[in-house]
Amino acid sequence: MSTTVTPPPRKVNRIGLDVLSYKGGKTTLCAGCGHNSISERVIECFYELGVEPWMVTKFSGIGCSSKSPAYFLNLAHGFNGVHGRMPSVATGAMLANRRILAIGVSGDGDTASIGIGQFMHLLRRNLPLIYIIENNGVYGLTKGQFSATADLGSKLKTGVINDQPPFDCCALALEWGATFVARSFSGDKKQLQAILKAAISHRGLSVIDVISPCTTFNDHEGSTKSYAYMKDHDEPVNEVDFVPHFEDISVEIPEGGVQDVRMHDGSLLRIKKLGRDFDPTDKLRSLTELHQAQQRGEVITGVLFVDTGKPDFHDMLHMVEEPLATLPESRVRPPKAVLDQLMEELR
Amino acid sequence: MSTTLVAPGEQSAGESDRRIINDFSIQVATVNGSGSQTANTVLMRSIFQMGIPVSGKNMFPSNIAGLPTWFTIRASRHGFVGRKKEVDFLVAMNAETAQEDVRKLDSGAAVVYDAPLGLNQIRSDLHFYPVPFDKLVGPVCPEAKLRKLVRNMIYDGVMANLLGIEMEEIGKALYKQFGARKAKAADLNMGACRAGYDYAAQHFTKTDPFRVERMNSTAGKIIIDGNSACALGAMFAGVTVVTWYPITPSSSLVESLIGYLKRCRIDRETGRATYAVVQAEDELASIGMAIGAGWAGARSMTATAGPGISLMAEFIGLGYYAECPTVIVDVQRVGPSTGLPTRTAQGDLLFCATLSHGDTRHPMLFPSNPEECFAMTMEAFNLAERFQTPVFVITDLDLGMNNWMAEPFAYPDKPIERGKVLSAADLERLGGFARYQDVDGDGVGYRTLPAATSHPQAAYFTRGSGHNAKAQYSEREDDYIQNMDRLAHKFESIRGAVAPPVADYNSRAAIGLVCCGTSNWAADESRFQLRDEYQFETSYLRLLAYPFNRDLVDFIRRHERVYVIDQNRDGQLLQLMRLDLDPAELAKLRSVRYYGGLPLDARTLTDEIVRQEGL
Numbered sequence: 001m002s003t004t005v006t007p008p009p010r011k012v013n014r015i016g017l018d019v020l021s022y023k024g025g026k027t028t029l030c031a032g033c034g035h036n037s038i039s040e041r042v043i044e045c046f047y048e049l050g051v052e053p054w055m056v057t058k059f060s061g062i063g064c065s066s067k068s069p070a071y072f073l074n075l076a077h078g079f080n081g082v083h084g085r086m087p088s089v090a091t092g093a094m095l096a097n098r099r100i101l102a103i104g105v106s107g108d109g110d111t112a113s114i115g116i117g118q119f120m121h122l123l124r125r126n127l128p129l130i131y132i133i134e135n136n137g138v139y140g141l142t143k144g145q146f147s148a149t150a151d152l153g154s155k156l157k158t159g160v161i162n163d164q165p166p167f168d169c170c171a172l173a174l175e176w177g178a179t180f181v182a183r184s185f186s187g188d189k190k191q192l193q194a195i196l197k198a199a200i201s202h203r204g205l206s207v208i209d210v211i212s213p214c215t216t217f218n219d220h221e222g223s224t225k226s227y228a229y230m231k232d233h234d235e236p237v238n239e240v241d242f243v244p245h246f247e248d249i250s251v252e253i254p255e256g257g258v259q260d261v262r263m264h265d266g267s268l269l270r271i272k273k274l275g276r277d278f279d280p281t282d283k284l285r286s287l288t289e290l291h292q293a294q295q296r297g298e299v300i301t302g303v304l305f306v307d308t309g310k311p312d313f314h315d316m317l318h319m320v321e322e323p324l325a326t327l328p329e330s331r332v333r334p335p336k337a338v339l340d341q342l343m344e345e346l347r
Numbered sequence: 348m349s350t351t352l353v354a355p356g357e358q359s360a361g362e363s364d365r366r367i368i369n370d371f372s373i374q375v376a377t378v379n380g381s382g383s384q385t386a387n388t389v390l391m392r393s394i395f396q397m398g399i400p401v402s403g404k405n406m407f408p409s410n411i412a413g414l415p416t417w418f419t420i421r422a423s424r425h426g427f428v429g430r431k432k433e434v435d436f437l438v439a440m441n442a443e444t445a446q447e448d449v450r451k452l453d454s455g456a457a458v459v460y461d462a463p464l465g466l467n468q469i470r471s472d473l474h475f476y477p478v479p480f481d482k483l484v485g486p487v488c489p490e491a492k493l494r495k496l497v498r499n500m501i502y503d504g505v506m507a508n509l510l511g512i513e514m515e516e517i518g519k520a521l522y523k524q525f526g527a528r529k530a531k532a533a534d535l536n537m538g539a540c541r542a543g544y545d546y547a548a549q550h551f552t553k554t555d556p557f558r559v560e561r562m563n564s565t566a567g568k569i570i571i572d573g574n575s576a577c578a579l580g581a582m583f584a585g586v587t588v589v590t591w592y593p594i595t596p597s598s599s600l601v602e603s604l605i606g607y608l609k610r611c612r613i614d615r616e617t618g619r620a621t622y623a624v625v626q627a628e629d630e631l632a633s634i635g636m637a638i639g640a641g642w643a644g645a646r647s648m649t650a651t652a653g654p655g656i657s658l659m660a661e662f663i664g665l666g667y668y669a670e671c672p673t674v675i676v677d678v679q680r681v682g683p684s685t686g687l688p689t690r691t692a693q694g695d696l697l698f699c700a701t702l703s704h705g706d707t708r709h710p711m712l713f714p715s716n717p718e719e720c721f722a723m724t725m726e727a728f729n730l731a732e733r734f735q736t737p738v739f740v741i742t743d744l745d746l747g748m749n750n751w752m753a754e755p756f757a758y759p760d761k762p763i764e765r766g767k768v769l770s771a772a773d774l775e776r777l778g779g780f781a782r783y784q785d786v787d788g789d790g791v792g793y794r795t796l797p798a799a800t801s802h803p804q805a806a807y808f809t810r811g812s813g814h815n816a817k818a819q820y821s822e823r824e825d826d827y828i829q830n831m832d833r834l835a836h837k838f839e840s841i842r843g844a845v846a847p848p849v850a851d852y853n854s855r856a857a858i859g860l861v862c863c864g865t866s867n868w869a870a871d872e873s874r875f876q877l878r879d880e881y882q883f884e885t886s887y888l889r890l891l892a893y894p895f896n897r898d899l900v901d902f903i904r905r906h907e908r909v910y911v912i913d914q915n916r917d918g919q920l921l922q923l924m925r926l927d928l929d930p931a932e933l934a935k936l937r938s939v940r941y942y943g944g945l946p947l948d949a950r951t952l953t954d955e956i957v958r959q960e961g962l
Contacts, residue, residue, distance in 0.1 A: 082635075085632070
């Protein structure tokens with residue numbers, strides 16, 4: 001006699017995949033590292049949106065942050081490039097195949113120091129890449145040196161005080177042309193999820209600067225990138241809701257202070273104002289807010305800027321719709337008559 | 348030699364009998380930015396159209412306007428198109444350099460010069476032809492601001508008259524140069540040319556021996572620079588992603604390519620490009636993009652020069668270890684920073700062969716003429732994808748930026764090789780794959796392409812050296828060693844796949860010459876000089892690719908001494924051989940080096956071999 005045990009129905013998303021299909025390898029980062037929380041959000045977002053993981057490609061540079069793509073989406077290709085130069089690898093790969101849904105993970109050292117040049121030019125091109133900066137203010141993998149996003153006066157574990165002013169990657173991204181800019185905190189699950197989902201739906205470059213504390217080298221008293229500091233100084237400028245295109249979009253419109261942004265794929269980004277008068281479609285206003293917040297010692301988070309109308313890099317280059325990588329020979333090698341004509345002109 | 352100053356209407360004695368037909372060099376000395384390029388190209392082309400083998404070399408400063416520049420045209424009935432060391436005919440248009448230019452000439456040379464320069468006062472052993480350019484240009488060019496440009500065409504007319512170049516051919520070359528859309532400008536220039544011709548006809552009696560006579564050695568040939576030839580090779584290779592950063596002398600390669608792609612690679616139905624060209628922010632980015640694109644399945648390339656190669660070092664090392672196909676065309680030039688960026692050299696051979704830290708080896712192809720620029724650039728894409736590695740095409744400024752005669756390029760007779768790429772159906776059948784597993788014994792694994800191989804088992808994680816055969820992160824000693832050995836084995840497979848050298852064995856020769864790239868032209872002519880002047884026979888081996896194969900070893904074994912020709916100070920080609928050859932073979936090698944920034948000439952080579960051989 002046998003008993004049949006019916007397993008509980010497997011929970012799957014809209015394309016029939018379970019959440020395991022979105023997991024990565026086991027993390028080798030420190031316990032409590034903010035980066036691990038971000039990886040979890042990435043897994044949840046791609047799972048919940050029902051994205052085919054094999055259409056996603058992960059890019060990163062060098063550093064603790066750049067290791068994290070190995071810890072989510074095992075079914076997606078990944079490229080761990082050289083220090084600070086993830087943008088160029090991503091650019092090349094995305095030109096080869098414009099169907100790639102690209103997510104890049106970088107750190108504050110990788111982006112704001114060695115990679116600042118590539119970061120700037122990436123922004124100029126509006127490449128449809130999700131660019132996450134896992135920002136902890138220190139170089140973790142080389143054991144705790146200040147990065148260029150460390151705040152003035154912030155203290156290292158060794159007692160060294162940072163005497164150089166920081167780069168604000170969000171302000172720079174705004175200035176240099178990003179079409180989606182957000183700041184979040186690895187400890188704010190709800191906000192980060194909504195922002196990530198909006199970035200996945202955005203056609204253009206999304207810069208998400210996530211304050212992601214380094215528990216080993218920068219989570220102490222005197223650090224401005226610690227969990228405790230963020231809990232005290234995190235000032236969300238808005239509350240973000242994301243309604244994916246495949247869900248009932250006719251959500252109830254709450255009273256006043258709400259801005260709806262229709263994303264390229266039809267999804268809805270609902271931005272609810274919180275206290276202050278903040279408009280994420282007004283670039284100059286956002287820049288002003290960022291500067292003022294810095295003076296007040298606040299870290300403003302939320303969607304800081306969104307512009308869904310700019311052409312992306314593929315449009316700028318006027319490329320064919322199909323991936324260049326798989327165009328057949330007949331479309332990439334001109335016929336003999338063309339060579340003969342060119343030769344004739346050179347006689 | 349008698350004084351050969353030619354005053355109007357006067358003839359010097361004893362010179363008219365000696366005639367040197369289709370074997371001389373003309374040097375035109377002008378000021379950069381004065382618009383002499385058209386006049387020089389027309390002069391060169393008209394000699395070419397008369398069936399005479401010809402070559403043109405531009406020696407220009409790193410400057411847009413105002414500094415001296417020299418253009419050398421060589422006519423050679425023997426077909427020698429390398430640089431000729433001696434200048435036979437000087438056209439002195441630049442007041443600043445004229446005196447020194449004249450002093451450097453060998454006795455018996457001829458000089459056309461701007462009359463006010465009074466160059467005939469300097470020497471008495473040359474043939475002088477003073478031309479009042481300013482007086483002549485006024486009547487043919489009423490618009491004063493165009494005179495500076497049109498003025499140069501006058502010397503084409505003077506030279507046509509003195510050398511016997513047919514004016515019809517000058518006209519043909521000139522109208523070809525301007526094209527149908529600029530017919531008015533062409534007419535204006537042709538008028539200046541005629542004024543020069545007529546002036547020479549009325550005022551000079553020819554005393555120098557240099558003349559052209561119609562031949563039939565250029566029929567069917569084309570004239571093209573190596574950069575354009577590489578660009579065409581890339582286009583017919585089916586290049587899809589081109590990333591670059593402007594740098595002399597490679598910029599014109601990509602600029603030509605952009606022109607060709609716009610013309611020939613726009614999808615008819617949609618009007619969209621079947622390619623992407625990106626001018627990157629620097630060479631760090633251009634190579635990163637090229638590697639990313641190659642990794643994702645594009646036929647990608649970049650073109651650069653030595654300073655760019657320096658910046659690309661780290662990424663190309665990653666390309667080697669992560670096994671990403673891409674093509675890098677290195678148009679070599681002299682050294683870093685300012686100095687001689689517009690002069691030629693073969694200075695990147697050693698650097699490119701082992702570029703990056705760690706153990707790295709890269710294949711290199713060495714074209715020496717436009718036909719090879721075309722064919723080898725095309726082949727580089729096949730090698731890159733077949734062996735999943737960055738491949739260099741190594742040219743130089745002399746080949747890349749100068750105009751060369753060439754046979755029309757042959758259309759590729761084999762299809763594009765895309766290498767080992769697994770499809771979703773393959774993965775379904777195989778049930779998965781191990782990215783770095785040497786399945787076929789050639790050291791080359793199978794790969795999948797992101798978002799193109801749509802399959803749950805397609806993905807793998809790409810990183811540098813620390814991985815096992817399944818592309819999993821590993822710092823294990825055995826995994827690392829296995830991977831390194833497989834990469835070494837792959838390089839051996841490449842050795843068997845690249846083109847073997849071109850050999851010319853001479854059974855009477857005890858010594859051999861070996862070179863690569865543009866050294867070919869000096870080597871070819873030097874062998875002629877050694878035979879003609881010293882009755883000294885040589886064999887010859889021209890390397891077409893690195894890694895070198897057995898043919899090089901055989902060549903060395905069959906000769907007592909082998910001269911390795913280098914256009915660099917440290918004998919880089921010879922040093923590269925040291926990595927492969929055994930001591931007995933190495934002991935036979937001698938080094939001949941030139942590193943002055945000009946294209947290597949035969950006389951320099953001959954003199955050095957004669958010195959070392961004690962002839």
